[in-house]
Amino acid sequence: MSLAMSAVTPDALGQRRGSTKEIGYQLGTMWYVGDLNPSNLLRSISHTAQGAYFRYNVNPRVSVRAQYVQGTVEVFDADHPNAHQQRRDLGFVNVVNELSATTEVNFRDHVVGNPKRRLVPFLTAGLALFGHDPSGVKSNGLMEPLLEVGTEGQGWFPGESRYKNWGMAVPFGLGWKGTLGSTMTFQVEWGARKLWTDHLDDVSGVYVNAELAERPTSPSLDDFQGTPPYVLENEAQPWEGNLEEVYQRGDPGRNDRYGFFLVSLGFRVSKKATTCWEQ
Numbered sequence: 101m102s103l104a105m106s107a108v109t110p111d112a113l114g115q116r117r118g119s120t121k122e123i124g125y126q127l128g129t130m131w132y133v134g135d136l137n138p139s140n141l142l143r144s145i146s147h148t149a150q151g152a153y154f155r156y157n158v159n160p161r162v163s164v165r166a167q168y169v170q171g172t173v174e175v176f177d178a179d180h181p182n183a184h185q186q187r188r189d190l191g192f193v194n195v196v197n198e199l200s201a202t203t204e205v206n207f208r209d210h211v212v213g214n215p216k217r218r219l220v221p222f223l224t225a226g227l228a229l230f231g232h233d234p235s236g237v238k239s240n241g242l243m244e245p246l247l248e249v250g251t252e253g254q255g256w257f258p259g260e261s262r263y264k265n266w267g268m269a270v271p272f273g274l275g276w277k278g279t280l281g282s283t284m285t286f287q288v289e290w291g292a293r294k295l296w297t298d299h300l301d302d303v304s305g306v307y308v309n310a311e312l313a314e315r316p317t318s319p320s321l322d323d324f325q326g327t328p329p330y331v332l333e334n335e336a337q338p339w340e341g342n343l344e345e346v347y348q349r350g351d352p353g354r355n356d357r358y359g360f361f362l363v364s365l366g367f368r369v370s371k372k373a374t375t376c377w378e379q
Contacts, residue, residue, distance in 0.1 A: 119156075119157060119158060119159060119370075120156075120157045120211070120212045120368055120370045121154070121155070121156050121157070121368070121369050121370040122153075122154070122155045122156075122157070122212065122285060122366040122367060122368055122369060123152070123153070123154055123155075123366065123367055123369055124152065124153050124155065124285070124287075124364045124365055124366030124367065125150070125151075125152055125364065125365055126149075126150060126151040126152065126153065126167075126169065126362045126363070126364045127148070127149070127150050127362065127363055127364075128148075128149050128150075128360055128361045128362035128363055129146040129147070129148065129149050129171070129360070129361050130146050130147065130149045130171030130172065130173045130196065130358060130359070130360050131144055131146055131173065131358065131359055131360070131361070132144045132173040132175065132194075132300065132301070132356065132357070132358045133356065133357045133358075134175075134298070134300055134301045134303070134354075134356035134357065135298070135301055135303040135304065135349075135350035135351055135354075135356070136175040136176070136177060136180070136185070136190060136191070136192065136301050136303060137175045137180075141359075143175070143179075143180070144173050144174070144175045145173070145174045145175060145176075145179075146171075146172075146173055147171065147172040147173070147174075148171075148172075149169060149170065149171030149172070149360050149362065150169070150170060150171075151167060151168050151169030151170060151198075151362070152167070152168055153165050153166060153167040153168070153364070153366075154166045154167075155204075155366065157210070157211070157212065160206065160209035160210055160211050161205065161206050161209065161210075162203065162204070162205060162206070163203070163204040163206070164201070164202070164203050164204070165200075165201070165202050165203075165204060165224070165226075166199075166200070166201050167198075167199070167200050167201075167202065168197075168198070168199050168200075169197075169198045169200075169360060169362070170195065170196065170197050170198070171195075171196050171198075171358075171360060172193065172194065172195045172196070173193075173194055173196070173358065174191070174192065174193040174194070175191065175192065175301065176190075176191035177189050177190045177191060177326075178191070187327055188326045188327055188349070189326055189327055190301075190303060190324075190326040190349075191236065191237060192234045192235065192236060192246065192301050192302050192303075193234070193235050193236075193237065193243065194232050194233065194234045194235070194300060194301070195232065195233060196230055196231070196232045196300075196358060197230065197231045197232075198228050198229070198230040198231075198269070198271075198293075199228065199229050199230075200226055200227065200228035200229075200269075200271050201226050201227055201228075202224045202225060202226030202227075202228075202271060203224065203225060203226055204222050204223070204224045205222060205223050205224075206220050206221070206222045206277070207220065207221045207222065207223075208220045208221070210222075210277060210279075211279075212279060212282075212283070212285055212366075212368045213279055213281070213282040213283065213368070214279060215279070218278045218279065219276055219277075219278045220276065220277050220278065221274070221275070221276050222274065222275055222276070222277060223272075223273075223274050224271070224272065224273050224274070224275070224289070224291070225270070225271065225272040225273075226270075226271055226272075227268065227269075227270060227271075228268070228269040228270070228271045228293065229266070229267075229268060229269075230266065230267060230268075230269050230293070231265060231266040232265055232266070232300060233245055233247065233265050234246045234247070234299070234300065234301060234302040236249070236302075236320075236323065236324040238320070238323055239323070244320055244323075244324070246302040246324055247262060247263070247265055247302070248318065249318040249320050249321055249324050250262070250317065250318060250321070251302055251303075251321065251324050251325050251326075252302075252303075252304060252305050252306065252307070252308060252349060253308035253313075255315065256310075256313045256314060256315040256316065256317050256318075257308045257312065257313060257314065258312070258314055260308070263297065263299040263304075264297070267295065267296060267297050268296065269293040269294060269295050269296075270293065270294040271291055271292070271293050271359075272291065272292060272294070273289055273290050273291030273292060273359070274289065274290060275287055275288050275289025275290065276288050276289075282368075283367060283368045284365065284366065284367055284368070285364075285365075285366040285367075285368070286363070286364065286365055286366070287362075287363070287364040287365075287366065288362075288363050288364075289360075289361075289362050289364070290359070290360075290361055291359050291360050291362070292357060292358075292359035293357060293358050293359055294355075294357070295355050295356055295357060295358070296355060297355060297356065298350070298351075298352055298354070298355045298356055299356070300356035300358060301350075301356060302324075303349060303350035304349075304350045304351075304352045305348075305349060305350060305352045306346050306347060306348055306349050307325065307326070307328045307346075307347040307348075307349050326349065328347035328349075
């Protein structure tokens, strides 16, 4: 018995426990929930999202993953069934770049190359840093960054500073992973991000009156500010009655959210696993 144990090298023991490394490619789509899409994940116009990851499988139950993902999302009030949003007539396109570090916890043992575990459910959570730049679409089809326009008075209205186009997020999600032969893995996952910003869509607070500006406003302000509610269509100036009038534009008490649906294909980059799968 002692001779048999001595023949098992430390590398083999590590592989037996499931300690492996992977690199992978991800393809899917991005979703968004916020002031222009309050509840329906499927209503946002999603584009292809893609990314790459490095995963270290500590053991058959726990993995850590470093991941980069880029996705694009766009939503327009004109496509929403709600009449108020149609009248507001806002819209945005946003490209989001995310770098994250997460931990995955498997509900069952998962070892790369193990033919006994074809499909394993898992949960994941961690921390992420993301960058974004919401843009509006002009009538001529050209895009313009909304941060520079200052649609809610950022940069030109008293007390309104420009919001940051980056921030921290908490990614969390669930999925299923499995093996393809001795060197490849596949994975399907859904993930969401908790954010501390309400400006993923450039909509948060109230309309502001350009006549009260401290600095010159953007020439594109009228194109992207939207239409305040309860203003008659034949009124040339919605602020005629009271220059201090406030019209709600978004919901500042509810931060935006985004997430991904991703399918991944991974490749083991560590040494070949032993065939002794179970201890």
